[in-house]
Amino acid sequence: MSEGLVVVVRSIIGYFSLFIFTRALGKQQISQLTFFDYVLGITIGSIAASLTTDLSSRAWPHWVGLFTWAILSFLLQSMTIKWMYIAKYVDGEPTIVIMNGEIMEDALRKMKYRIEDVLQLLRNKDIFDLSEVEFAILEPNGNISVLKKAEHNPLTPKDMNISVQPSNISTELIYDGMIIEENLAKIKKDKNWLIKELKKQKVKDISQVFLATLESTGNLYIDKYEDNGKNKDNTKK
Structure with a gap:
């Protein structure tokens, strides 16, 4: 069997293995991934790549490794869904980084975050003034959730007692x-x-x-x- 044909066969095995494993692990969006999920995905992808192109070794050890990582990921995911205290240590917890417009320096230090990182995340939320922020919470996936102070929230039709028609998709x-x-x-x-x-x-x-x-x-x-x-x-x- 030529090397090219071997690569094709291995690619098919790796492709469908990844397809089955990722479907079994769920449909988590990229924005929801924690750093551990990100590294885990890279590792599983690297094993699949080795299964495809590493012709110096047999295919089955790579596939066993791929299967083992996928099973461990599935088990850990199931455990975090069933037991919240495990999810706390695996995924991490939301952390308050700004309270009443004041920066929580100790929280940033524990998370190894710079204030520049937080300011950038706030600018992505169209917030350029820290005094507008009541609470800012850094989520486990790296996103920031912001609650503005009441006086800085935009007016809504409800605030002005204006009735509006419900919106629908086009x-x-x-x-x-x-x-x-x-x-x-x-x-x-x-x-x-x-x-x-x-x-x-x-x-x-x-x-x-x-x-x-x-x-x-x-x-x-x-x-x-x-x-x-x-x-x-x-x-x-």
Whole structure:
């Protein structure tokens, strides 16, 4: 068997092994991963890479290693779900780093965080003044959660006793020049209605439309191929 064919076979084994293991371990988002999860993922990926390309050794020891790491990860994940005190030590706990606008230096020192790191995270939340912050909590995944002081919170319709209509997601009606019949049926419209709405915006053919969506407000948003992002047409339902 040629080396190329061996690599192909090993790649298939490694690919489907990783697929099965990652599906079994759940669908945690990248933003939710702790540092340990990140390192664990790199390690499992490295083992899969060795399984694929390390032709100087047999494949099965690499696969056993990959299987062992995946099983240990699954067991540890199950334990953290079942027992909160284990999750506390494995994933860590949220830590208050700012309280009443004052920085908790001891907490930062224990977490080996610099104040510059915290300020950067706050700027990502559009906060440039520490005095606006009631509490800032550093989450185990490295993100920061912020509670602003009441006087710095923006006004909402509820604060002003203004009633508003509930918001809904938009419905795609055309994508890449093709009508999405299923979505048209959901809003109880037909192709003739859609064509008439397009003609109101001087769109002669559906093939001219890259995207058309019916917004929750009843507006029909149309993006044409030839507009190059300059002309966005909207028409009322």
